[in-house]
Amino acid sequence: MSTSPGEPTPSPSPVAQQAVTDLAGTLGVDEGDITLLELEEVTWRDGSLGCAQSGKMYTQALVDGQRIVLSAGGQRYEYHSGGGRDAFYCENPTQ
Numbered sequence: 148m149s150t151s152p153g154e155p156t157p158s159p160s161p162v163a164q165q166a167v168t169d170l171a172g173t174l175g176v177d178e179g180d181i182t183l184l185e186l187e188e189v190t191w192r193d194g195s196l197g198c199a200q201s202g203k204m205y206t207q208a209l210v211d212g213q214r215i216v217l218s219a220g221g222q223r224y225e226y227h228s229g230g231g232r233d234a235f236y237c238e239n240p241t242q
Contacts, residue, residue: 160186166215166226166234173236174219184223185216189242196227197242198235 163186171178191197194206197214212229228234 160213162213162228162234163215166217166228166236169226169234169236170217170219170224176219180219182218183215184218185214187214188212189214189229191227191229192242194230195241196229196232196235196237197240198227198237199241 163183167178167181167183170181189197189212191210191212193199193208194210195203196210196212199205210230212227212232213234215226215228215234217224217226225237225240226234227237227240
């Protein structure tokens with residue numbers, strides 16, 4: 148998310164704020180140490196929400212959701228949500 152100089156920084160959406168809070172707790176850092184890089188609405192191809200795990204079965208239906216990309220300590224972290232599921236860390240995105 149980028150803003151022009153002098154523009155206020157937009158408040159993160161509730162789902163993005165939840166991802167920030169989760170990552171801060173996982174890393175043991177302040178939420179202020181985490182930067183929201185991207186927040187996009189997506190339509191996931193199936194119930195894996197773009198984070199399929201080998202050997203698991205998923206519903207085969209389109210699911211509206213969000214992709215949230217955060218940065219902390221020079222590392223990128225991707226969170227996914229959708230279909231009523233809260234944002235969760237996706238270590239190996241498949242979509």
